[in-house]
Structures are given as structure tokens and as C-alpha cells.
Amino acid sequence: MAEVVLKDVVKNYGAMFAVNNVSFTVADGEFVALVGPSGCGKTTTLNLIAGLIPMSGGDIHIGDRLVNDLDPKDRDIAMVFQNYALYPNKTVFNNLAFPLQMRKLPRAEIDKKVQSAAKVLDITHLLERKPRELSGGQQQRVALGRALVRDPRAFLMDEPLSNLDAKLRVQMRSELKRFHQDLHATVVYVTHDQLEAVTMADKMAVMNGGFLQQYDTPANVFANPINTFVASFVGSPAMSLIPLEVASNGTQTVLQSSEGWELPLSPINARKALAASTKKVVLGARHSTLKLAKSAVPGSVPGKVYTVEPTGDITFAQVFISGAVVNISLEPSVAIRPDEMVFVEFDQERIHLFDGETTMALTL
Amino acid sequence: MSIATGQGTAVLAPTLKSKRVGPLQRIYNHRADYLYVLPALLVMLIVIAYPVYYTIELSFFKTPPNLQMKDKVFVGLDNYATILSSSSFREVTMNTLIWTVFSTLFAFLIGLAAALALHREFIGRGVLRALLLIPYVVSAVAASYVWKWLYHSDFGVIGALAVQFGLTDKPINFLDNLHTVLPSLIVVNVWKEFSFAMIMLMAGLQTVPEQLLRAAQVDGANAWQRFWHVTFPHLKSVSMVTVLLLMVSNFNSFIIPWVMTGGGPAGASDIWITQIYNIAFGRQRYGVAAAYSVILFIVMMTLGYFYVKALTRGDESRAG
Known part of the structure; x- marks a missing residue:
């Protein structure tokens, strides 16, 4: 695991600034939630960290490396998507194995890593199934497994729980938190649900209109909101x-x-x-x-x-x-x-x- | 997932209900619906069912060339025997297979390449897309005449260019040469119908989820691996449908070979439909032409069966 540092990161489409001079540091093993309303730039920020879209300005470090010009695959990050993004034509096993196959690991090692990730997430009995034969919660686990199997420097999660029903969301929330604690994983987690951020994160970055409004522990953000936007966004x-x-x-x-x-x-x-x-x-x-x-x-x-x-x-x-x-x-x-x-x-x-x-x- | 479940119950409910009422009762319950489709059914009976029946009937008769059908003589399966034992049947069938397989293959591959190219955003994409659609919307007869001139041995642009670039000493006789005529026609056919494959596959590409491609990118897949592992599996159903539709249309081709060569030289570009047309309206042997049509009909129905099966399987995998 490694720290993730954003410095003056900018992403603009012409005159429209999706991300405007955002700087923050995610310490090694820290769980940081990016929160804000729709269109605030949180997912764009995550995609910039992943390298899925090019930056307009600023620097991003993952660990000791400047990753500005690196392809997503070379940034050594793993990502969990909102609608799971499982490969529908592949079995659960092959979904988990895919990132390892792409990195040309020997077959025996792939097998070992997939089995151990499946065991951690309690999906061993699902390995031969196709994603469409799984429930939402199971698919979510597989998506998590695919991120986990590679032992990346950081996990990037884009609203991973928002497609689950309310009950399952609460359950997966505690599982994710537990998973973070057990692995000491560096996690950047995007959500529009401030409750998820408050309950899971070590720190939360509240964004609005492309700007980072406040970056602090949930308790501090709750107790001392820096402006009326943060005050009206955090708390339920x-x-x-x-x-x-x-x-x-x-x-x-x-x-x-x-x-x-x-x-x-x-x-x-x-x-x-x-x-x-x-x-x-x-x-x-x-x-x-x-x-x-x-x-x-x-x-x-x-x-x-x-x-x-x-x-x-x-x-x-x-x-x-x-x-x-x-x-x-x-x-x-x-x-x-x-x-x-x-x-x-x-x-x-x-x-x-x-x-x-x-x-x-x-x-x- | 929840949508699929919803569909499942919707399908299930009428089935359960229908078990309790008899078929007559069910027809009676839907009497208005039957009334609504009746005009369409009548039209189809007249313009499809009757011609099919009459063709099958004719195929068992020797017909007089003067169209006096009352003088036709029943000959049983003689017409079929004549066709299947003739050497031209084997040649024409071989031509048709070559025509269909290569036209379909190249139209699909070029259509796929064009669809993939147009799926990316770049300046002038809209214009290029419109340009690439032109072959499909242009009249086949007009296009055939233009291509005939392009291929012309004395005045053709293609031959002139080949000479200019030093590829050949003198213009090639594309359409009057036994070996080049069919490939030349296939080129025209591919040019004419690759746009169709392109449209179908472009629609298919819209259904490939962006997030899956991004996931693959993060997982370390390069462009080719993303295409192979994510995009192509998503195009499977639409590809099958496209290929089958292209095959059906190519088995039925008539305009391009008829206008450009009339099946010549020496039958080198004769395919099933041009051959049937020749037998019926050139040699006035309607019975034989009918038998030929029946053979073709059986082949096409077999293809149609697989086509429908491919379609329904696509539905099932979406619903499941």
C-alpha cells in the first residue's frame, strides 16, 4: 500500500472546470471518502487518480512515483465500479483472474491468488458461475475480489454500494470497513451519500463545483463545517x-x-x-x-x-x-x-x- | 437483475392462466385481435403463400414456352433431376457459395473496422459516417453501372490507375476474364453492403458499457485485449444476426451480377438467382426455374431457422 498525493489537480473541458485546483494527501493505509452532490467533480477526481482521463494540470503521486503520464495499468491501482463492471461472459474465477492474466502471472500463482481472495470474500462456491447468476451483493463481492486479488498500491472505489438495496448497503458498508482495517489498505472512496463517508472514512474530502471545500476527519467536518455548503451537506x-x-x-x-x-x-x-x-x-x-x-x-x-x-x-x-x-x-x-x-x-x-x-x- | 425478474413473471402469468381455458376459448377471448391482423394475413396469403404454393406446383410440371399453363404436363421430380444432374448447377452453386461467403466475410470485417473507427470521437466523424453510408443508400442498379465503367477495359479508371502506378502493362479486363469476374463483382457487393454491417455493429457498440472498458484498462488490458475480452463478446449476438442477414441477402443477390455481367462470361459470374432468371425468362422453362426456386427456398428456410434461433437466444441471454 502507498500514499496518494494530489497537488493542484485541474481538469477542465474548455471553460468548464470539472476539477479545480484540488490538493489533498491520502496517507498510507488511510480511507478517504470524496463526497459531494452530483456533478461536484468527485468521480472525475477519482478517474484522474486512476489515469482513465488525462489531467489538465497538477501532479498526482502514488507512493514515491509521479504518475501523471502513466497509463492506468502502470499505476498499480485497483478500482471498484458502481455497477460492478464484471465481465459478463467470464466466470467469477476468470473475472478474478483477469488482472493477473493481463500481467502474465504463472497459472499456478493465479490459481492460488484467486482462491485466497475468494476465501477472504466468502465467494469460493460461486467461482464457476457467470456474473448474471449472482445477486447484487455477490456481484459486489466479486468486484471487490477482482480489486483485492492483485495487492495494488491503492484501491479506488466509485460509489460501490449505491446499486445495492438499503439493507445490503448497510451490511456491505461494515464489511468494507472491516476489509480496510484488516488489510490496512489505502482507499479513495467516492460517494454522494455523506452518511457512508461519515461512517467509513478516516477523512472526508467534501467537494462542490469542482472545488475541494473541506478535507478533515468526519468528526471535525461535522463539528466545524468550514462554510454553509459543508454545513448543509454533512449530517442527517x-x-x-x-x-x-x-x-x-x-x-x-x-x-x-x-x-x-x-x-x-x-x-x-x-x-x-x-x-x-x-x-x-x-x-x-x-x-x-x-x-x-x-x-x-x-x-x-x-x-x-x-x-x-x-x-x-x-x-x-x-x-x-x-x-x-x-x-x-x-x-x-x-x-x-x-x-x-x-x-x-x-x-x-x-x-x-x-x-x-x-x-x-x-x-x- | 430486477428487470429480468419482472419480465419473467410477466411471461409466466398468461401461461398459467391459459392452462385453465381451452384454445377455442382463448381465440374467442382475443377475437378482436384476430380481426385486426386479418387484413394483413389476407394480403400475405395472396402475395406470399399463393406464389409459394404455385411455384411448388409448377416445379412438378413441364411448361410450354408460350405461357399457356393449361398445356403443362406433369413430370414428377424430373425438373429436380435435371437441375441436380446438370454440370451448370454445380458451377452455379459453387459461384453462389464463393459469392456469398466472401461477400459476407469481407462486408462484415470491413463493416466492423469502420464501426470501431467511427466509435471513437474525432473531428469530422459525422461527415465520414454519412459518407460511408452512401453505398448502402445508393440505388444498386446505378451503382452497378458506375462500377461497370470503373472496371471498363478501355475507359475504366481502375485499369488506368493500375497502369499509371506501373502495376500492369495494359489495363486488366476485369469483367471479361473468367478468373477475375467473380472477385470483381464481390468487391462491388462488399462496397455496397459493408455499410449495413457498419450500422448494425455501431448500434452494437453503443451497448458496450464504458465502465467495463475502464475496468479492463485498470486491470491492465491493452487496446487489443480490451476489444477481445470486452467489446467483441458484447457484439456476439449482433454479429450473428448481421452475418445471417448478409448471407440471406447475398444468396438472393441479383442486381449487381445481372447488370454488370448478366452472369457471363461463359457463366463465370452466374449465381442462383441470375441462373433462375435466365432459365425462366431467357429459356422460357418455367417448370425448371420453379424447381430451382424450390431448392433455393429450402436452403433459405434452413438459414432462416438458424436466424430466428440466433435472435431468440439473444433475447434469452438478455432476459436471464
Whole structure:
């Protein structure tokens, strides 16, 4: 296994920049998830690492080698694709053997490696079958096996779980995580599902519009989102964002709503808010940090219930506050109805403030 | 996978149901459907079934040359015996086989090469694709006349070029030479129908998943290995269908040899259909021509059987 280093990587199609100056380092044995919405450039980034499409600029190192001009086959990487990409006319055995045959390994060695990979993935009984005779989960295992059999420097995975049904996806997720831990494999994993990224990855690279937004551990990305995009992308449900204006009511710095109410800020938050480039400030809060009250309490703001979604152990309420939809998690016993007027209490210690103009997080 | 399962149940359901009702009841249940296809069936009876029947009937008769069919004489299998024992039958059959096999082979291979070339993106691809389709859409008679002039021993461009480049001392007599006439006609035929193979295979190439080619690339396969291990297996069904359609059309060829040589010289480019045409309308021996047609019909039906089988097998592998 080896580290993968991207430095100022660019891929453009004319004026369209699919990947724009992306730099990050995947340490040896690290599991990094590239996440972002459709079209954010995450799959393009992966294909650039694989060498399947030519780069427009920048450098990529795999291990100690600069691989910019190397063909995919010479980069010594293995890839797992979204729809498995198994060779339909070959048996499972030959699918696993293919990368080894292409490298002209002796037959006995191929046989040994295929058998051992099949054993690890528990697909030995499937070796004589054709891919179309397998279930989705089995095909996924074979695809993984084909990557595994070669002992590559890095694994590149392009949404490998997104074709599986919800239950199988959760199961394969833990298997993949286990597989990574056992092999100490360097993995670059593309997904649009931030939950997959948060649960599996050592680090996540959040991308949007071809730019790398934030690269950090899932815990840090979750706790300190660098801008409103990351804040609204990571977390389930995502962080609620309310556009407001910072103002002073004589004694205190407050956030003012166009609906007329004011939210006083703690001294620290006040300093953050005043650091914004304009008066516009976005207030962010995660569902679990918000409290719902039926009547006004200090530090609360008025809202109107939009929907109530019981999920069993938690009930999610969506509340309109100053024109924005705010998610709040409640005990199932709390009885509220749609269109009911409520008050939402913010925890000054756990709110996030973003510059309304630059969308960047306001910090001290 | 789930689509296949869906199809499976859809097919299964009517079969289960039909076990409970009799065939008459089933026809009655679908009486409107039968009514809708009735006009088409009637037309087919008149223009296909009756001619086929009448040809088979004629093949057992000696027919007078004046088309007075009431004077025809029943001769049993004599017409068949005449054909099968004649030396020209063996020659013409050999010509037809050479014509069909080589036309099909080269039309397919050149069509495949063209399809692969056009599958890549490059500047001018659309124009080139349109140009390569011209042979297929051009009238066969017009093309045959043009090629006849290209091959002409005195005024032909091909001969002139061959002399200019010093390949020969004097222009070759392509169409009047026993040994060059059939290959020359096959060249025209391949030129005419390779576009068909190209279209079919281009459609087939669209079905090769991009991800599979990428997977093969990462797995270390070079361009040829990617073609052999990924692309070609995907083209198998469409290739079989294309080859069979080409073979059927080549067994039935008429226009190119008829316009360019009329089967000559000395029958060197005579194939089944030109021969049948000659027997019927040149020598007015309708009974023999009919028997000839029946033999050809049997060969074609056999081919058709394999064609349908290949088609349905393609369906099964897709559904499974």
C-alpha cells in the first residue's frame, strides 16, 4: 500500500472546470471518502487518480512515483465500479483472474491468488458461475475480489454500494470497513451519500463545483463545517441555516430577522458575528441542539410548524423560522401539530455563524 | 437483475392462466385481435403463400414456352433431376457459395473496422459516417453501372490507375476474364453492403458499457485485449444476426451480377438467382426455374431457422 498525493489537480473541458485546483494527501493505509452532490467533480477526481482521463494540470503521486503520464495499468491501482463492471461472459474465477492474466502471472500463482481472495470474500462456491447468476451483493463481492486479488498500491472505489438495496448497503458498508482495517489498505472512496463517508472514512474530502471545500476527519467536518455548503451537506438531517442580519440594540449585539424578532448573542458569538464582511450573517444549528417550547422563553425565537415526521425513537419537526426551514429533533412524546406556532431555543454554545456574503464560517 | 425478474413473471402469468381455458376459448377471448391482423394475413396469403404454393406446383410440371399453363404436363421430380444432374448447377452453386461467403466475410470485417473507427470521437466523424453510408443508400442498379465503367477495359479508371502506378502493362479486363469476374463483382457487393454491417455493429457498440472498458484498462488490458475480452463478446449476438442477414441477402443477390455481367462470361459470374432468371425468362422453362426456386427456398428456410434461433437466444441471454 502507498500514499496518494494530489497537488493542484485541474481538469477542465474548455471553460468548464470539472476539477479545480484540488490538493489533498491520502496517507498510507488511510480511507478517504470524496463526497459531494452530483456533478461536484468527485468521480472525475477519482478517474484522474486512476489515469482513465488525462489531467489538465497538477501532479498526482502514488507512493514515491509521479504518475501523471502513466497509463492506468502502470499505476498499480485497483478500482471498484458502481455497477460492478464484471465481465459478463467470464466466470467469477476468470473475472478474478483477469488482472493477473493481463500481467502474465504463472497459472499456478493465479490459481492460488484467486482462491485466497475468494476465501477472504466468502465467494469460493460461486467461482464457476457467470456474473448474471449472482445477486447484487455477490456481484459486489466479486468486484471487490477482482480489486483485492492483485495487492495494488491503492484501491479506488466509485460509489460501490449505491446499486445495492438499503439493507445490503448497510451490511456491505461494515464489511468494507472491516476489509480496510484488516488489510490496512489505502482507499479513495467516492460517494454522494455523506452518511457512508461519515461512517467509513478516516477523512472526508467534501467537494462542490469542482472545488475541494473541506478535507478533515468526519468528526471535525461535522463539528466545524468550514462554510454553509459543508454545513448543509454533512449530517442527517443537515444543519439548518437561517439568513439574518447582525445589529445592535444598544446594550447587546443581536441577530435580527425580517420578521421582526431579535436573537441576542453571547459575547463570543457577538464578536464572531461582527467579524462578518457585511451585516448579513447566517445562523446555523443542528437539529439535536435545538429545543422546542410552546411559549416564549429567553433566547428563543418564534416559528411555525411545517411538518412532523415520527421515525420511532425520534420525531423530526420542520419549523419555518424567518423563511428558512429548520429541523428539530424531539422526543416522540412531544405533541405538536402542523401550522402550530412554537418557540425555538438556540444553544449559544453550539450554534454556528457564517458570513452571509462569503458563506465562510465565522471564527475568532 | 430486477428487470429480468419482472419480465419473467410477466411471461409466466398468461401461461398459467391459459392452462385453465381451452384454445377455442382463448381465440374467442382475443377475437378482436384476430380481426385486426386479418387484413394483413389476407394480403400475405395472396402475395406470399399463393406464389409459394404455385411455384411448388409448377416445379412438378413441364411448361410450354408460350405461357399457356393449361398445356403443362406433369413430370414428377424430373425438373429436380435435371437441375441436380446438370454440370451448370454445380458451377452455379459453387459461384453462389464463393459469392456469398466472401461477400459476407469481407462486408462484415470491413463493416466492423469502420464501426470501431467511427466509435471513437474525432473531428469530422459525422461527415465520414454519412459518407460511408452512401453505398448502402445508393440505388444498386446505378451503382452497378458506375462500377461497370470503373472496371471498363478501355475507359475504366481502375485499369488506368493500375497502369499509371506501373502495376500492369495494359489495363486488366476485369469483367471479361473468367478468373477475375467473380472477385470483381464481390468487391462491388462488399462496397455496397459493408455499410449495413457498419450500422448494425455501431448500434452494437453503443451497448458496450464504458465502465467495463475502464475496468479492463485498470486491470491492465491493452487496446487489443480490451476489444477481445470486452467489446467483441458484447457484439456476439449482433454479429450473428448481421452475418445471417448478409448471407440471406447475398444468396438472393441479383442486381449487381445481372447488370454488370448478366452472369457471363461463359457463366463465370452466374449465381442462383441470375441462373433462375435466365432459365425462366431467357429459356422460357418455367417448370425448371420453379424447381430451382424450390431448392433455393429450402436452403433459405434452413438459414432462416438458424436466424430466428440466433435472435431468440439473444433475447434469452438478455432476459436471464
